[in-house]
Amino acid sequence: MSWPGVLAAYAPYLPVTEKTPSLTLLEGNTPLVYASHLSESWQIRLFLKLEGLNPTGSFKDRGMVMAVAHAIEEGAQTLLCASTGNTSASAAAYAARAGLRAVVVIPEGKVALGKLAQAVLYGAEVFAIAGNFDKALALVRNQADQAGVAIVNSINPYRLEGQQTAAFEVVDALGEVPDVVALPVGNAGNITAYWKGFRAYLQAGKAQRLPRMLGFEAKGAAAIVQGTPIDDPQTVATAIRIGNPASWQGAVNAARESGGSIDAVDDDAILDAYRMLARTEGIFAEPASAAAIAGIRQALTTGQIRTGETVVAVLTGNGLKDPQTALETAQVEIQHLDVDPYHLSEALRRV
Numbered sequence: 001m002s003w004p005g006v007l008a009a010y011a012p013y014l015p016v017t018e019k020t021p022s023l024t025l026l027e028g029n030t031p032l033v034y035a036s037h038l039s040e041s042w043q044i045r046l047f048l049k050l051e052g053l054n055p056t057g058s059f060k061d062r063g064m065v066m067a068v069a070h071a072i073e074e075g076a077q078t079l080l081c082a083s084t085g086n087t088s089a090s091a092a093a094y095a096a097r098a099g100l101r102a103v104v105v106i107p108e109g110k111v112a113l114g115k116l117a118q119a120v121l122y123g124a125e126v127f128a129i130a131g132n133f134d135k136a137l138a139l140v141r142n143q144a145d146q147a148g149v150a151i152v153n154s155i156n157p158y159r160l161e162g163q164q165t166a167a168f169e170v171v172d173a174l175g176e177v178p179d180v181v182a183l184p185v186g187n188a189g190n191i192t193a194y195w196k197g198f199r200a201y202l203q204a205g206k207a208q209r210l211p212r213m214l215g216f217e218a219k220g221a222a223a224i225v226q227g228t229p230i231d232d233p234q235t236v237a238t239a240i241r242i243g244n245p246a247s248w249q250g251a252v253n254a255a256r257e258s259g260g261s262i263d264a265v266d267d268d269a270i271l272d273a274y275r276m277l278a279r280t281e282g283i284f285a286e287p288a289s290a291a292a293i294a295g296i297r298q299a300l301t302t303g304q305i306r307t308g309e310t311v312v313a314v315l316t317g318n319g320l321k322d323p324q325t326a327l328e329t330a331q332v333e334i335q336h337l338d339v340d341p342y343h344l345s346e347a348l349r350r351v
């Protein structure tokens, strides 16, 4: 059977009405890959939810399709968002698909190249501010009353409704609920949506229990962990470079109610995990996504994850989004080779 996209596949669990347009880029249905090497070395059962295989390369498409479909239903002509990159790429793509205008506000110089390329090519109007994501979101929120404009950040409840579908897929693919779900936390919409999704599935009788939710902020942007907003958040993981998460309370509730936690991982740990994931499992995720892997590694040392447990790491975005960080941090030199068979055969003999 062909995949119809998340609105059609999970309609009974979503605010889909007979008036909702059947918008889709065939988002969702992403692979849940068993990480055999990391599972063996960490003595757990680790599965990777590859959200980077969504149509625009991140998990945002799940919530975006729902938010845009609803915006169309309400008669909007313009989609507006603040973004660290992925939301803007997703908004721009669905706007193009639906024939709407997309206006995006981003922090200047802090959006990965691939994400910027996407927004521009999909035809969005891109505005860069001399300020961080939190400032961009404040500007956007200020326009909430503009006629014909729909804000498609995760402060839009339809975004979170759509993003729940990732939790449904985890349960459907595993055939059970994992012990732990680990994911990066930026604006905190995704962890809020997963928790909502698992509870909805429990209520519907599709799940028998709930997982522990472990959320990981980048240390230089760990407002929730520190308990106070951060004016100048800094991290190599630009996707989660956020100092005052909009869904702060949602993340805290998910952690507390599930018996999980929100913790921080530093940039060195994120980059280590980023390289390790690529080299041991053959999976290229963006730095923010690697925070989930760094977090699992840390949680194994603190006892928050125990031997033998089933753990799902949500790899939120595709590594191709950020080629610059890959090249700058891979610790590998690209070597010159003379066009001469002797040189290549010498290189192959070298161990």
Ligand code: F0G
Pocket (backbone or CB within 6 Å): 058, 060, 082, 083, 084, 085, 086, 087, 088, 154, 184, 185, 186, 187, 188, 189, 190, 191, 239, 240, 286, 288, 289, 316, 317
């Ligand atoms: N991972 C990636 C790749 C992201 O792009 C984001 C957020 C997150 C994790 C964190 O998710 O905000 O729901 O806690 N990116 C947003 C954006 C902020 O504008 O693209 P969250």
